Amino acid sequence: xxxxxxxxxxxxxxxxxxxxxxxxxxxHPIEWDEAPNNQKSxxxxxxxxxxxxxxxxxxxxxxxSKYTADYAPNFPDLAEAAVLRSEIAHGYVTEIxxxxxxxxxxxxxxxxxxxxxxPDRKYTSAGQSYPEPSPWDLTILRRKVRFVGDPIAAVxxxxxxxxxxxxxxxxxxxxxxxxxxxxxxxxxxxxxRIHDPEEVENAQPGADYERNxxxxxxxxxxDVDGTFEEAATxxxxxxxxxxxxxxxxxxxVPEPHTTIARRDQDDRIHLVTSTQVPYHTRxxxxxxxxxxxxxxxxxxxxxxxxxxxxQSMLIEPITVALMEAAGRPVKLETxxxxxxxxxxxxxxxxxxxxxxxTDKGDIKALDMSAVTNSGAYGPHGRTVTGSIGTxxxxxxxxxxxxxxxxxxxxxxxxxxxxxxxxxxxxGHFALEGHMDEVAHELGIDPIELRSRNLIAEGDLxxxxxxxxxxxxxxxxxxxxxxxxxxxxxxAIGWDEIEQPEEAHLHRACGVALTAQKSGVAGDELGAAHIxxxxxxxxxxxxGAVDIGPGADTAMAQIAAEVLGARxxxxxxxxxxxDISPFDYGAYASSTTYVTGSAVKKAAEDARDQLLKFASRxxxxxxxxxxxxxxxxxxxxxxxxxxxxxxxxxxxxGDEVRAQVMGQASFSTDESPPPFxxxxxxxxxxxxxxxxxxxxxxxxxxxGVAINPDLAEGQVEGAMHMSYELATSAGLSFDDxxxxxxxxxxxxxxxxxxxxxxxxxILVETYEPTGPFGAKSVAEIPVNGVPPALSNAIxxxxxxxxxxxxxxxxxxRAQLDx
Amino acid sequence: MDIxxxxxxxxxxxxxxxxxxxxDLLRRNGYxxxxxxxxxxxxxxxxxxxxxxxxxxxxKPVATIDGTEIETIESLGTQDDLHPVQEAFVDNAxxxxxxxxxxxxxxxxxxxxxxPDPTEKEIRExxxxxxxxxxxxxxxxxxxxxxxxxxxxxxxxxxxxxxRGEGE
Ligand code: FES
Ligand code: FES
Numbered sequence: 001x002x003x004x005x006x007x008x009x010x011x012x013x014x015x016x017x018x019x020x021x022x023x024x025x026x027x028h029p030i031e032w033d034e035a036p037n038n039q040k041s042x043x044x045x046x047x048x049x050x051x052x053x054x055x056x057x058x059x060x061x062x063x064x065s066k067y068t069a070d071y072a073p074n075f076p077d078l079a080e081a082a083v084l085r086s087e088i089a090h091g092y093v094t095e096i097x098x099x100x101x102x103x104x105x106x107x108x109x110x111x112x113x114x115x116x117x118x119p120d121r122k123y124t125s126a127g128q129s130y131p132e133p134s135p136w137d138l139t140i141l142r143r144k145v146r147f148v149g150d151p152i153a154a155v156x157x158x159x160x161x162x163x164x165x166x167x168x169x170x171x172x173x174x175x176x177x178x179x180x181x182x183x184x185x186x187x188x189x190x191x192x193r194i195h196d197p198e199e200v201e202n203a204q205p206g207a208d209y210e211r212n213x214x215x216x217x218x219x220x221x222x223d224v225d226g227t228f229e230e231a232a233t234x235x236x237x238x239x240x241x242x243x244x245x246x247x248x249x250x251x252x253v254p255e256p257h258t259t260i261a262r263r264d265q266d267d268r269i270h271l272v273t274s275t276q277v278p279y280h281t282r283x284x285x286x287x288x289x290x291x292x293x294x295x296x297x298x299x300x301x302x303x304x305x306x307x308x309x310x311q312s313m314l315i316e317p318i319t320v321a322l323m324e325a326a327g328r329p330v331k332l333e334t335x336x337x338x339x340x341x342x343x344x345x346x347x348x349x350x351x352x353x354x355x356x357x358t359d360k361g362d363i364k365a366l367d368m369s370a371v372t373n374s375g376a377y378g379p380h381g382r383t384v385t386g387s388i389g390t391x392x393x394x395x396x397x398x399x400x401x402x403x404x405x406x407x408x409x410x411x412x413x414x415x416x417x418x419x420x421x422x423x424x425x426x427g428h429f430a431l432e433g434h435m436d437e438v439a440h441e442l443g444i445d446p447i448e449l450r451s452r453n454l455i456a457e458g459d460l461x462x463x464x465x466x467x468x469x470x471x472x473x474x475x476x477x478x479x480x481x482x483x484x485x486x487x488x489x490x491a492i493g494w495d496e497i498e499q500p501e502e503a504h505l506h507r508a509c510g511v512a513l514t515a516q517k518s519g520v521a522g523d524e525l526g527a528a529h530i531x532x533x534x535x536x537x538x539x540x541x542x543g544a545v546d547i548g549p550g551a552d553t554a555m556a557q558i559a560a561e562v563l564g565a566r567x568x569x570x571x572x573x574x575x576x577x578d579i580s581p582f583d584y585g586a587y588a589s590s591t592t593y594v595t596g597s598a599v600k601k602a603a604e605d606a607r608d609q610l611l612k613f614a615s616r617x618x619x620x621x622x623x624x625x626x627x628x629x630x631x632x633x634x635x636x637x638x639x640x641x642x643x644x645x646x647x648x649x650x651x652x653g654d655e656v657r658a659q660v661m662g663q664a665s666f667s668t669d670e671s672p673p674p675f676x677x678x679x680x681x682x683x684x685x686x687x688x689x690x691x692x693x694x695x696x697x698x699x700x701x702x703g704v705a706i707n708p709d710l711a712e713g714q715v716e717g718a719m720h721m722s723y724e725l726a727t728s729a730g731l732s733f734d735d736x737x738x739x740x741x742x743x744x745x746x747x748x749x750x751x752x753x754x755x756x757x758x759x760x761i762l763v764e765t766y767e768p769t770g771p772f773g774a775k776s777v778a779e780i781p782v783n784g785v786p787p788a789l790s791n792a793i794x795x796x797x798x799x800x801x802x803x804x805x806x807x808x809x810x811x812r813a814q815l816d817x
Numbered sequence: 818m819d820i821x822x823x824x825x826x827x828x829x830x831x832x833x834x835x836x837x838x839x840x841d842l843l844r845r846n847g848y849x850x851x852x853x854x855x856x857x858x859x860x861x862x863x864x865x866x867x868x869x870x871x872x873x874x875x876x877k878p879v880a881t882i883d884g885t886e887i888e889t890i891e892s893l894g895t896q897d898d899l900h901p902v903q904e905a906f907v908d909n910a911x912x913x914x915x916x917x918x919x920x921x922x923x924x925x926x927x928x929x930x931x932x933p934d935p936t937e938k939e940i941r942e943x944x945x946x947x948x949x950x951x952x953x954x955x956x957x958x959x960x961x962x963x964x965x966x967x968x969x970x971x972x973x974x975x976x977x978x979x980x981r982g983e984g985e
Pocket of ligand 2 (some may be wrong): 254304305548912913914915916917920948949950951952
C-alpha cells in the first residue's frame, strides 16, 4: 500500500517491494480471527480503558509495600554479603589471600573461584528464554578478569559492615594485561584478545573472538549496491550519508539488585529476589548448581523497577554460593556504585546510514550498519545490536532496497545488557536524524518526507526480519501514525512557533517517528489461572512480573472485563515459581500483549463455567445470559443472580459442586508494533550553544490502553529516560578503563528541577490480535527524544549534533566553525 | 550505644552501633517504609523529618540524632485513612514501582507544611533532591499541587506546625 499520492512511475509491484513470496499475502491476512467481543466501543467497556487505582497504590504510599530487602526480618539468622570486584580492566588473578578476612569476627564464609560451593560452569546473565541467543561466557567468580567490576570473591558476615571490612581485608595479586577500550581498535588483529573461543559455550552467529567480535549478522532486501550504482548516474536521485554515536546509559534502577537465598524446610533452594524473570532465573540456577529445576524456587516480591536491568541474573548465583558456604540464609544487596560500573548498561553504538531518495522524496534504498560496544561479556549483544536496525527500519517498510549489517564487539569496559528500548533508541537516533538530513538536502518538509514513505495499516512488512535466515513477514493490522503526528504537531505548536525577540535566540520544533514490538514474535509464553471464591471475587495467578508499571492492575482489568466483575474484585497474586503458571517474564514489552491474552482466555474459560451455574439458577440457556456489574442477567426475563450467589452455588450448591477455575496458555508468532511521534520544542542561543527545551510531547498508538493512567505513566517515565539519553547520559573512564561515574551525582540523572515538561498523548487504534485491542507501550517512548531534539536544533541554528549527549559545547563548537 | 528519640510521636530507646546511620537504625527496627537507594545522600529515597525538617536519613550518623523528634512514612495515614498527601499521590496515579514514594511524600509534606500554596517552580525546586526513575515526575508534580489544595481544605497544619498523629 503506497502512501504517496503520485507514485513514482518505476514503483515495483507490491510483492516485489516486500521482498517476499506472493503467498505471504494469503498466509498473513489482514482479517484476524479474533474472539467475539474483543473489540468494544468506548461505552461498552466496563473495566478496561478505566483509570483504575493501581492495586498496590495504598501499600506504596504508606510504606507497607515490601521489596526484597524488607523481607530481611523474616530470616532471623540472615547473613549479609559483599562482593570483591576486579580493580583492573584486563588480566589474571594470580593469588587471592583470604586469611585475614576469614579470621575476622562475625565472618561466616569467604568464597573465591576455587571454593567448593562455587561451580565453574559457564552461563550467560542474559535472563532470556532457552536456548539463549547469548554466549555462555561467564563463571560465577572469575580468575581471568575482563573489566573493572568482575566479581572475584564474596563474603557473608553477621552484618553488612563486617562484610565490607572483610572484603577490604582480602589481598588480590594480579597479572595485568593490556586493556582495549575502543570497539574500533578492538577488532584490530593486534588488539589484546579478551575471550578464548575455546572457553565460550553457545557462541553466537558471526562470532570471531580472534578479533573480539561477539556476534555479526547481516541481511538484505532487494539490491542495495545496484541502487547506489544507479543513483551515481542520475541527478534526480540523491545520496545522503550520515554517522551517529550513542553513549552508555545506566538503568538507574531505584531499588538496587537485592537477593535473599536460603534452604527451605524441604532443603530446596529458595530465593526472594528482585528479578524480572523468575522462571529463567530458576532454570539458570538449576543449570549452574546442577540441581533439578523442581528443587529451586524463586519468589518475586515488589520490585523497585527493572527497565531491563533485572532481566539479568547478576547477583543470584553469588548469593546462592555464599548461602551454601555459610550454611545459613544470605542477603546480598548491591551498592549504588556497583549499579553504575559492575552490573549492566545500555551499550554504546556507532551507526552509519546511507540512502538513495528521489528528488520527489521517495526512498529507494537504505543501508544501515551498526557497531556496538558489548563491553567485557556478551549478554544480549547480538539481539540488541540487531534491534538497532530491525525495530526502526519498518517505519519505512516501502523502501524496495534495504541492507542492515551489525557487529557487537568486546572491550574491557562495563557490560551491555537489556535496557528499555533494547537497541531501538540507538537505531531511531540514526534513522530519524538521517531522515531529517535527507529532508534538508531535498528541501522537503520533514513530516511530508516521512509521510510519503510511511508504514500503514494493511502493509505486509518484512524488514523486521531482515537478518533472519528464514522468511519473515508481519502484517500491520493497526497503525495510528497519522493521528500521532497530527495530535503531536498540535500539542507542540508546530505551525505556531514564534521567534524570540533577541536576535541570537532561535526557536524550532523537531520530530521523530518511532516503532517497537509487543513481545518477541514466536518466542513467548504466558499462562494464567483464575479461580472464583464463594463471595463472587476471583484470584488470578499469572507468571507476569509486575516490576512497578502496574501489570497486575492491568491483568485484573482484563479479567474483570471478561467476567463482568469489578476490577478490585480480581485479586492478583505476585509471581512465584512454585505457585504461578509459567511466564517468560517482564521484557520485550510483552506483558500486556502476551500475558494479557492468556488472562483473557483464562477468564473466558471461567466465565463459561460460571454461566453454567447461572443458567441452572435462572433456568435460561447460558448463551442468553450476560455478565455485568457483578451480576449475571437474562436478557429475556430480566431476572438476575449476583456473582456472589453464583459463587456460593458453585461451592455449596445442592445439584452440582465444582469450583469455577479457568486457565489458559498463550503464545503467538505475532508481535504488532506500537507506533509513536516524538516532538521537541527548543530555543538555542547561537552565541553560547545553550539550549532550552520548552516542552517534549509524545503521541503514542498503543492500541487500546487497558488503563490510561498507567499507559501515560509509561510514556512519561520512558520519555524522561529518553531525555536523559539525549542530553546527559554517559559513563566516563580513565585511560586504564577505571570507571569515574560512580553515583547519581556523577551521572546526572534528570531531576524535577532540570527536566522540561513532558506531555503524553494516547491515540487509540484497535489491534485485533491483542487483548481487547491492546499493544505494548512500555518501551517505545524511550526512542524519540534524541533524534527529535537533534532535529529541532538543526532546524533552529543549522547545526547537527550526531553524537549523544547533545551539549551546549558541542553545538557551540559547530557554530564556531 | 543507646539512642533516645521520639519516633512518630512515641519516646523510644534504640541500641545502635556508632557506624550506624539513622536509616540503618530505622530499617533494622522494622521501619522499612524508608528506602535505601544510594546510601550517599544522592537519591532522597530515605527522606524522613527530623524536628520537622526534611532530612536524608542515610547520611545522618545515629550519634547526631539523640534527643530529636523523627517522623517516618509510618507516621502518616493508613491504607484506609490516608494522609492528604498520600491520597493525592494515589488519586493522581503518581507512583509506579513505589521505591521513591515514601521519601517523595515525606519531602512533599514538609514543603506543604512550610509553604501551603507553592508554585510549580517551587515544587520542582523542593523535590529536586528526590529522584524518581519511573514516573517522569509529571504526575508527582500534579499530586503535590493537588495535595496543597487538600491540606488547605482540611486545615491541616494551619498553625504551620507539624502534622502528626494521623494513623500512628
Ligand atoms: S539512600 Fe539516602 S539519599 Fe539515597
Ligand atoms: S515510582 Fe519508581 S522510582 Fe519513583
